[in-house]
Amino acid sequence: MKIHPNDMTLEELLLSLGPDQGGVLDHLIRCEGCRLRIQELRERQRSTKVLGWPIDPYAEAVDRSVPEVDAHSRALARERAQAPALFVELTAYAVTQRGLIVRNDPRLRTWGLFELLVERSLELAVRDSGYAEELGLLALRLSEQLDPQVYDARLIEDYRGRAWAHIGNARRIRSDLRGAEEAFEQADAHLRKGTQESVERAIFLDLKASHRRAQRQFDEAVKLLRRAVSIFIQHGHRHRAGRSLVNMSVVYHYAGQPEAGIPLLHRALELIDSEQEPRLLLCARHNLIDYLSSAGRFLEAQGLYRETRPLYRDFPDAWVQNRRKWVRGKIARGLGQPRLAESLFMAARDGFVEEGVPYDTALVSLEIATLYAEQGRTQDLKRLAQEMLPIFSSLQIHREALAALTFLKQAIEAERASVDVVTGVATYLRRARHDPGLRFEAP
Numbered sequence: 001m002k003i004h005p006n007d008m009t010l011e012e013l014l015l016s017l018g019p020d021q022g023g024v025l026d027h028l029i030r031c032e033g034c035r036l037r038i039q040e041l042r043e044r045q046r047s048t049k050v051l052g053w054p055i056d057p058y059a060e061a062v063d064r065s066v067p068e069v070d071a072h073s074r075a076l077a078r079e080r081a082q083a084p085a086l087f088v089e090l091t092a093y094a095v096t097q098r099g100l101i102v103r104n105d106p107r108l109r110t111w112g113l114f115e116l117l118v119e120r121s122l123e124l125a126v127r128d129s130g131y132a133e134e135l136g137l138l139a140l141r142l143s144e145q146l147d148p149q150v151y152d153a154r155l156i157e158d159y160r161g162r163a164w165a166h167i168g169n170a171r172r173i174r175s176d177l178r179g180a181e182e183a184f185e186q187a188d189a190h191l192r193k194g195t196q197e198s199v200e201r202a203i204f205l206d207l208k209a210s211h212r213r214a215q216r217q218f219d220e221a222v223k224l225l226r227r228a229v230s231i232f233i234q235h236g237h238r239h240r241a242g243r244s245l246v247n248m249s250v251v252y253h254y255a256g257q258p259e260a261g262i263p264l265l266h267r268a269l270e271l272i273d274s275e276q277e278p279r280l281l282l283c284a285r286h287n288l289i290d291y292l293s294s295a296g297r298f299l300e301a302q303g304l305y306r307e308t309r310p311l312y313r314d315f316p317d318a319w320v321q322n323r324r325k326w327v328r329g330k331i332a333r334g335l336g337q338p339r340l341a342e343s344l345f346m347a348a349r350d351g352f353v354e355e356g357v358p359y360d361t362a363l364v365s366l367e368i369a370t371l372y373a374e375q376g377r378t379q380d381l382k383r384l385a386q387e388m389l390p391i392f393s394s395l396q397i398h399r400e401a402l403a404a405l406t407f408l409k410q411a412i413e414a415e416r417a418s419v420d421v422v423t424g425v426a427t428y429l430r431r432a433r434h435d436p437g438l439r440f441e442a443p
Contacts, residue, residue, distance in 0.1 A: 079112030086113045087120070095134065102142050109145045117142060118159050121166040129170040136167035154195045161190035162200070165207045172211045180211050199240075202231035206244045209251070218255040222248060242271030246284050249291070256431060258291040265291070282311050282320070290327050298334035305331060322351035326364050333371065342371055359429070362388075362405065366426040369408070373419045385412040404428050404440040 086108055093101055102108055117139035125132040140163050143156055168183030187204055194200065205228040212221035225248040232241035245268035249261030265288040274281045285308045292301035305328060312324050329344030345368045352361040365388050372381045388405060408425045411417040428440055 076111065079110040080115070081112070083110065083112035083116040086110070087116055090138075098138055099141050102138065102145060108142065109147070111146065111151050114139055114142050114146060114156075114159065118163045118166065121163065122169065125166065125170045125173055129173040133167050133170040133174075136163045136170065139163045152195075154193070157190045157194035158197065158200050161187045161194060161204060163187075164190060165204050168211060169207045172214050175214075177211070177215060180214075184208050184211060198231045199235050199237060202228040202237075202240070202244075205231075206240075206247060209244075209247060213247075213251045213254055216254075218251055221251045225251065238271040239273040239276055242268040242273075242284070243277075243280055245271070246280065246287070249287060253287070253291070258294045262288065262291050262295065278311070278314065282308070282315060285311065286320075286323065286327065290330070293327060293330040293334060296334065298331050301327075302331050302335065318351055318355055322348050322355065322357075322360070325351070326360070326367075329364075329367065333367070338371055338375065342368060345371070359401075362401065362429055363426065366408075366422060366429065369412075369417070369422045370419060370426065373417055373422045378415055381412045381417055385409040400438065400440045401429055407440070407442050 090098060090101060090108060090113070117135050121132045121136035121139065123132075124135065140160060143160050143163070146156055148156065164183050164187035168180040168187060171177075171180040171183055184204075184207075187208075191200060191204060205224045209221040209224040209228070212218075212224060225244050228244045229241045229248070232238070232244060245264045249264040249268070252258065252260040252264070265284050268284050269281070269288070272281050272284060285304065289301045289304050289308065292298075292304065312320065315321075325344045325348040329341045329348060332338075332344060333341035345364050349361060349364045349368065352364060365384065369381060369384055372378075372384065385408070388409065404425050408417065408422065411421050428438070431438055
């Protein structure tokens with residue numbers, strides 16, 4: 001609401017509350033935590049809007065005593081409770097059949113299932129971007145079957161916009177930047193037909209910023225994220241603001257300025273709700289440890305790493321543990337523990353080979369090569385070079401990166417691989433990871 005309610009409106013609100021509700025209101029006035037929680041619940045439920053009721057900033061407080069609203073809220077809660085089973089049932093069909101099932105099975109025409117499909121399309125994007133896009137498109141097909149007389153048409157448009165933004169995000173992860181741009185244009189068009197809620201726009205801006213980052217439009221990405229953070233903070237969505245700050249720190253990392261992300265991550269850690277999204281908390285802490293290491297602040301990185309060890313243990317998957325070993329190796333090397341650093345780098349490298357992650361394999365191998373070059377271990381360098389190139393060739397690293405690694409192998413074999421040569425190739429690969437068109441020039 002952009003204006004303050006007048007005295008008459010406030011008086012009507014107070015008169016509508018019973019004695020028990022009045023006590024709750026007294027507590028809310030004094031308790032910032034509960035006020036923020038109420039805002040989060042309003043965003044999550046939004047029951048009056050989903051069910052086609054007129055948007056009224058005082059509706060939730062005044063209308064709780066109206067039986068019809070309670071009935072509608074219970075109906076929506078049932079839809080959300082039934083949605084996971086319907087999701088499993090729908091996705092058990094072949095991909096080619098799902099659209100037909102959505103059109104012909106009236107049991108599936110619920111807000112609960114529509115909402116779940118949209119959210120799952122974001123959750124699964126990193127692990128399976130193709131499946132995530134498919135779920136987003138399926139959500140759009142389902143939205144065509146929703147009755148606008150039952151569900152608020154403007155909120156349907158909001159979630160169509162969100163579905164398209166998730167599709168754009170999935171395409172961005174798959175490096176289909178042209179397809180992603182088209183999806184974000186569709187998302188924007190639907191949002192303009194929707195409720196015009198600021199928070200919905202901020203969610204879109206956060207995802208679009210990741211797309212701009214992939215396009216290497218770093219200034220534009222930061223601008224979008226600053227707007228998103230401002231909106232989230234203004235509306236009490238601290239966790240979402242923390243997520244956007246993490247995203248902004250990654251933009252600076254891609255731009256070759258990881259130190260600029262350090263204060264952003266410190267602020268993000270103050271905002272992130274660890275219970276709501278513990279993996280995001282780990283991501284923020286891990287990135288901060290990594291950026292501190294890159295800045296040469298190894299004692300700070302070590303202290304934060306020690307604090308984060310219990311959280312690392314909560315995520316035993318290879319993706320997390322390989323990166324944990326890598327960053328711990330960086331700290332050990334920076335603190336003058338080359339033997340420990342080598343063992344950690346080797347463990348991380350073997351893990352990345354097993355994962356089939358070419359760039360991380362290359363970069364951690366160069367950490368090992370740098371150690372060997374610093375210690376004058378020529379024979380170990382030659383052995384490492386013999387191991388490196390076949391691995392990278394099989395992992396389909398792009399041509400310029402492969403040329404850089406070939407140059408390094410030749411320099412090692414000719415015993416001309418100084419520390420400067422190794423670090424020069426490593427610097428190129430770090431930059432080229434986010435800029436595949438970057439040409440390699442031999443140091």
